[in-house]
Amino acid sequence: MEAKEVSCREITSSVLSRIEEVDGDINAYIRVEKERALKHADGIDARIAKGEKLEDFTGIPIGIKDNICTKGINTTCASKILDNYIPIYDAGVIQKLNSQDYILTGKLNMDEFAMGSSNENSFFGPVSNPWDTSRVPGGSSGGPAASVAAGEAVCSLGSDTGGSIRQPASLCGVVGFKPTYGLVSRYGLVAFASSLDQIGPFTRDMEDCAALLNIICGHDRRDSTSLDVEVPDYKGFLRDDIKGMKIGVPSQLMAAGIDPEVKGAVDSALNLALDMGAEVEEISIPNLEYALNVYYIVAPSEASSNLSRFDGVRYGYRDRSASTLRSMYRKTRTRGFGDEVKRRIMIGTYCLSAGYYDAYYEKALKVRTLLRRDFDRAFSTYDVLISPTSPTTAFRKGEKMDDPLTMYMCDICTIPVNLAGLPAVSIPAGISGENLPIGLHIIGNALREDNVIRMAYTLEKAIGFKDIPDL
Amino acid sequence: MMDNKKMAGMGKYESIIGLEAHLELETATKMFCGCRLSFGEEKNINTCPVCLGHPGSLPVLNRKALEYAIKVALALNCRINERTIFHRKNYFYPDMPKNYQISQYDMPLGVEGYLEVNMGDYVRRVGITRVHMEEDAGKLIHTGATGRISESGGSIVDFNRAGTPLIEIVTEPDIRTAEEAKAYMTGLRNLLLYLDVSNCSMEEGSLRCDANVSIRTEGEKGLGTKTEIKNLNSFKFLQKGLEYEIKRQEKLLDSGKQVIQQTRHFDNNSGTTKALRSKEEAHDYRYFPEPDLVPIIIDINMVESIKGSIGELPQRKAHRYGEELGLTPYDAGFMAGDRRTAAYFEKCLECFDDAKAVANWIMGDFSALSNKEKMHIADSRVTPEALCRLLKILQGGSISIKIAKTVFEEMFRTGRDPGVIIEEKGLEQISDSGELEALIDKVIEGNPGPVKQYREGKRKAIGFLIGKVMAATKGKANPKIVNEIMKKKLG
Secondary structure (H helix, E strand, O other): OOOOOOOHHHHHHHHHHHHHHHHHHHOOEEEEOHHHHHHHHHHHHHHHHOOOOOOOOOOOEEEEEOOEOEOOEOOOOOOHHHOOOOOOOOOHHHHHHHHHOOEEEEEEOOOHHHOOOOOOOOOOOOOOEOOEOOEOOOOOOHHHHHHHHOOOOOEEEEEEOOOOOHHHHHHHOOEEEEOOOOOEOOOOEOOOOOOOOEEEEEEOOHHHHHHHHHHHEOOOOOOOOOOOOOOOOHHHHOOOOOOOOEEEEEHHHHOOOOOHHHHHHHHHHHHHHHHOOOEEEEEOOHHHHHHHHHHHHHHHHHHHHHHHHOOOOOOOOOOOOOOOHHHHHHHHHHHHOOHHHHHHHHHHHHHHOOOOOHHHHHHHHHHHHHHHHHHHHHHOOOOEEEEEOOOOOOOEOOOOOOOHHHHHHHHOOOHHHHHHOOOEEEEEEEEOOOOOEEEEEEEEOOOOHHHHHHHHHHHHHHHOOOOOOOO | OOOHHHHOOOOOEEEEEEEEEEEEOOOOEOOOOOOEOOOOOOOOOOOOOOOOOOOOOOOOOOHHHHHHHHHHHHHOOOEEOOEEOOEEEEOOOOOOOOOEEEEOOOOOOEEEEEEEEEOOOOEEEEEEEEEEEEEOOOEEEEOOOOOOHHHOOOEEEEOOOOOOEEEEEEEOOOEOOHHHHHHHHHHHHHHHHHHOOOOOOOOOOOEEEEEEEEEEEOOOOOOOOOEEEEOOOOHHHHHHHHHHHHHHHHHHHHOOOOOOOEEEEEEOOOOEEEEEEEHHHOOOOOOEEOOOOOOEEOOHHHHHHHHHHHOOOHHHHHHHHHHHHOOOHHHHHHHHOOHHHHHHHHHHHHHOOOHHHHHHHHHHHHHHHHHHOOOOHHHOOOOHHHHHHHHHHHHHOOOOHHHHHHHHHHHHHHOOOHHHHHHHOOOOOEOOHHHHHHHHHHHHHHOHHHHHHHHOOOOOHHHHHHHHHHHHOOOOEOHHHHHHHHHHHHO
């Protein structure tokens, strides 16, 4: 763009026409900001004409998951209850992107309030996997993953509470990165589970991923859980060399329930790593087996409280047929929330109730601490841990909708990472016999994004994944 | 817990009272956002995404609120927990923007404190269970002429108050009578005013109070069933509400009935308490640690520096005034009662050393005039220096106490210097014996009756004659000198 070989309008138009072309099938977008994006692109072309210096993401069309607040632009969390909600402020990450003068393509589809692993829990309909539109893109960031895979955005931002960036990235064959908890400001991210939520990028490759991390990471005093640390240049960790790096492979994540093809792809990647001089060892993370249980207590508990503000009083959907305050609350929330959200609110409310708190929430926190210690121990020896991102490739729509517990199993590899607050990435590791992408999951110690990026970049080059969905 | 029936008809009861006070801290901004605190401003003017509970907004603790809360906890002799955390208290109500209140639960800021309450003939030491921080809710305004919810067509919410920093001060069940409860709240309010962290106005609701009360037969160890009384929003209502509730419980037990554990509302019109909800209807607040805030680690240096900023507390000050200045406990208590009075008093002592005289003046005419104007003595036109000048003139004997009062009134009204007022109005006492002798001769000459009476032994008659002299000088004659000369002349 800076070389004036292509204009910002041309790039933006091509992305927008791609959206027009395929999004009828994919449904990655809840809202496309076409006019605004084109007008913005012209503004940037004017800046280029004046010879102004451009930043990495100036004029780059980026899609934003619809649970990240954008001032003046509907932010719905894919829920009826926020269908008409227009934020009065920009999220911290949006402000950072604005300072780059990025172009917002639109707001991306997701599971309602980020609760789900298939993007079938959206008030605005399910998202299709660009590799096979009869299949799910994963979730909850199905829109952000599918849009990048389908060329409907150059890159996108999603959020990850239990795998909501990495699992859809895996199922859609793109790069999805969840940074260390606290590294990216949660200010303006509509909370699902505050102690687990983290915003991260979806990109085509690790180079773009590192570049986008450079923009979105960093302290924000408006988020008390934001880490006050100096942010390194993540692009500097893009080194094609893993000689001497130590890789641990948690045996629990390579065992039963993992699709053989998925396991095969991970094994080949590990062999590549060995060939390049890394050390690979199987390890055990003892408390890993409790991760799912802990997660399905902690996350719904926090969610039950976080989502209580959606009551029809101040903003969003309000049921007008109610005559009393109590019935207004009840009808608004009964009609405004979808089934999965209500299920989790009920689980969380139950877990926090008098008489149950100690047995559930309190105990879950203790096991969470034990799991953290397991990871600490592992990272005293290993630079990264590697596993599949998802036990399977993309499954068919409807396949798991009637069985929430099977659906919850989708996140078995990713959930422990959120509980421990660690950084992790999913990169494409291969293609299955059914022509579906397989994801490789690389986990680092807290604030050791450097190791994760270095390993991912090197393996990305070695694997040489070049396939794109045939849409 | 004791069976209530057992206590029936056993005679004298003792009441067990614990109080829960809420105090709005007067920080510049709210507890978790940058909005200004406001009172009586346009509705919803001081709000932002955080205090409106908008999606995605997050709380950030106001360090000043923490500092104030530590100050209060220290002044109440609490132990400060090195690590303290916030909890969410979950319940639905339209004045609660998030439908949870950020509060503290099992790890409060301060614990195990006490406040000594002087009851005149004894001192009641009231244990402070905890001092914790929390945020205030908004205000519901019911539309319609009466403002009553039952007669209202609708309600609106004003979130200006939402997010105002509050501290909750919970006592042990150490209070035994309604008078003690009132004395405790009075003492607490004085202390809090002293700390300068709140205006402590019960009318404006910046200091609020709920009470837990139960009764038992005197000498009994167990506790009876308690009720919680809400809306005790003045010292008077606190005492009246408790007196009513204690009587109500006594009547119940006397007639063989039981006290039901419930929350009751004090109705200040009827002076009675009415049941709000029973124990079974109580909320399950589903407390859990607030994940949007990190634990607060309070370091010893911070505590020490806040301790240093508190200075001498009223009880200690009063004690010192008694010991060092010889003031009576009442006078000492009055002078130490609030920070500004004490500062004024001490400033006076810098230029006048008769502490008793200063105290008398402050408690007497000065307070009377200030109260009438609804102002604090420190806000009046009379500076400590000017007051001392007046007291010195009075001590020097060149004006009478009566003249001094007149001069003071003028000072209070105009802020002028006492010396100037006395000179301008010619109020200086006539002590010149030559001038006075001539006057006295005249009075003796003009009042043969009383003179005769005096000389016949009715010594009291001298008062009449002196009065005549005073009247003739418009009160300016030095009564002592007049008395001496008069006695000499009458022989």
